[in-house]
Amino acid sequence: MSPRRFYLAVTVALALGAPLAVAQDTTGNAVVEDLRGEVPLTEEMAAPPVYKEINDDLRRARNYPEQPPVIPHNIRDYPITLNANKCLTCHTREFTAQSQAPMISITHFMDRDGQVLATVTPRRYFCTQCHVTQAEAPDLVQNDFAPIEEIMRTLRQKQGDGETENAP
Amino acid sequence: MIRRLWRWGWGLVLDIWFVLRKPSVNFSLGFLTIGGFIAGVVFWGGFNTALEATNTEKFCISCHEMRDNVYQELQATIHFTNRSGVRATCPDCHVPHKWTDKIARKMQASKEVWGKIFGTINTREKFVGMRRELAEHEWKRLKANDSLECRNCHNFEYMDFTRQNARAAKAHGTYLAAGERTCIDCHKGIAHQLPDMKGVPGWDPSAAELSDPANAPVIEIARALRALQPKP
Numbered sequence: 001m002s003p004r005r006f007y008l009a010v011t012v013a014l015a016l017g018a019p020l021a022v023a024q025d026t027t028g029n030a031v032v033e034d035l036r037g038e039v040p041l042t043e044e045m046a047a048p049p050v051y052k053e054i055n056d057d058l059r060r061a062r063n064y065p066e067q068p069p070v071i072p073h074n075i076r077d078y079p080i081t082l083n084a085n086k087c088l089t090c091h092t093r094e095f096t097a098q099s100q101a102p103m104i105s106i107t108h109f110m111d112r113d114g115q116v117l118a119t120v121t122p123r124r125y126f127c128t129q130c131h132v133t134q135a136e137a138p139d140l141v142q143n144d145f146a147p148i149e150e151i152m153r154t155l156r157q158k159q160g161d162g163e164t165e166n167a168p
Numbered sequence: 169m170i171r172r173l174w175r176w177g178w179g180l181v182l183d184i185w186f187v188l189r190k191p192s193v194n195f196s197l198g199f200l201t202i203g204g205f206i207a208g209v210v211f212w213g214g215f216n217t218a219l220e221a222t223n224t225e226k227f228c229i230s231c232h233e234m235r236d237n238v239y240q241e242l243q244a245t246i247h248f249t250n251r252s253g254v255r256a257t258c259p260d261c262h263v264p265h266k267w268t269d270k271i272a273r274k275m276q277a278s279k280e281v282w283g284k285i286f287g288t289i290n291t292r293e294k295f296v297g298m299r300r301e302l303a304e305h306e307w308k309r310l311k312a313n314d315s316l317e318c319r320n321c322h323n324f325e326y327m328d329f330t331r332q333n334a335r336a337a338k339a340h341g342t343y344l345a346a347g348e349r350t351c352i353d354c355h356k357g358i359a360h361q362l363p364d365m366k367g368v369p370g371w372d373p374s375a376a377e378l379s380d381p382a383n384a385p386v387i388e389i390a391r392a393l394r395a396l397q398p399k400p
Contacts, residue, residue: 055333056333056334057334073333074333076246077245077246077358079357079361082364083361083362083365084362084363084364084365084371086357088373089371090335093373094373099335100338101335119373
């Protein structure tokens with residue numbers, strides 16, 4: 001075997017072997033793990049449970065100022081189409097008096113150049129792009145998010161500790 | 169020509185009348201009364217059975233216009249797919265339950281037979297094009313009978329407001345309780361997709377404002393300003 005052929009063979013072997021090294025099932029056969037989890041392709045995966053939407057109409061605090069407020073009510077079958085937008089039948093400025101719902105914010109009237117229009121701008125029309133309902137469900141992905149005031153409190157505490165250490 | 173046709177038609181009516189007026193020669197009174205009674209039962213039963221057969225979901229979706237459009241839209245909604253397995257089928261909402269109203273609606277439906285024969289909505293495009301008009305017919309009907317077909321199941325008297333969420337309890341406790349609004353005023357498009365809602369009160373804010381007499385002066389000014397603008 002010429003050196004060139006040898007390198008080619010090694011490269012091909014590595015390329016084929018690399019994905020197989022990712023995961024192995026109980027019988028030692030290689031499986032590729034993806035969003036399906038460890039269920040083989042040939043088997044049907046059990047559907048994850050569907051959690052009930054929170055429907056208590058209580059406004060939630062935002063975790064950060066720019067967070068789109070979450071929806072504290074059921075929105076099943078609410079159409080948001082070119083023809084009709086059910087959300088706006090309560091949250092649009094003109095209807096808030098009778099519905100007592102919070103008005104969509106003024107930013108929703110601005111086009112991308114900051115020009116304020118008379119009504120909701122097309123780019124803000126599809127509510128559920130940003131605003132979502134809530135459910136009592138375990139986190140899909142673990143994260144260590146902390147709101148800004150908590151971070152500042154921690155920092156201040158650390159600073160405070162530092163000062164006492166440095167104090168004579 | 170017309171006179172001859174008239175004479176022929178009138179002659180036929182008179183002939184039938186004379187036959188009906190003549191007492192029976194061959195049949196006994198018992199046969200005629202009992203036979204007539206049985207024939208009546210059979211006719212009436214047959215009529216109502218046939219009528220009821222047209223009041224089934226199966227009948228409605230035997231036409232592709234209904235099966236491919238409105239039936240598909242219904243299936244995702246709460247009136248079709250829900251936890252308790254109660255299902256509202258087409259006639260529950262679209263056919264009155266009281267006999268006289270039902271017959272009246274069935275007579276109206278002859279227009280729909282016409283539409284079926286001449287293919288008024290035999291393509292998706294035609295259906296979508298007519299959706300607003302068709303929806304308005306149903307809104308008008310439900311508005312006129314105070315949403316009777318909703319109330320056949322959803323009785324205001326039986327509503328437990330403590331089991332409703334705050335918004336629903338408030339809306340039902342004010343607008344619905346006072347009779348200011350009826351179900352269909354707010355619950356449009358709950359079982360089917362909505363048409364373009366431009367100009368529909370409660371959906372199009374500009375429609376609500378136009379109908380509000382308090383805004384009349386502003387609208388007048390806007391009209392006057394528009395009239396002043398140079399025409400392109």
